[in-house]
Amino acid sequence: EVQLVESGGGPVQPGGSLRLSCAASGFNFSPYCLAWFRQAPGKEREGIGTIDGRNSPFYSDSVKGRFTISKDNANNTLYLQMNNLQPGDSGMYYCAAHPWGGAYCIIGATFNYWGQGTQVTVSS
Secondary structure: OOEEEEEOOEEEOOOOOEEEEEEEEOOOOOOEEEEEEEEOOOOOOEEEEEEOOOOOEEEOOOOEOOEEEEEEHHHOEEEEEEOOOOHHHOEEEEEEEEEOOOOOOOOOOOOOEEOOOEEEEEOO
């Protein structure tokens, strides 16, 4: 069974850092397009960034320079390093995946596999 499980969320002070993990099982995600999304209370889901099968990341403008997406293919694990966190970064963070054909790996793509999310709360 294909599963994605996020972990690493929690409370953090403004300016702090967190490293989220997304453990995949049931498939080898090396040829997949992988992504991180987040959703704040009362707001629509927002794309954070993607990383493709060639290990090439793409970030939304809102997090560029603060967040870093990486992955460990050998362990089927996706990471999101978040630095200089602000209250506006609070929300539920999700990882997602879809088979990658070698071209498009973008936030606007249809992701057919999703994790259940991990909560990030930035406050003092």
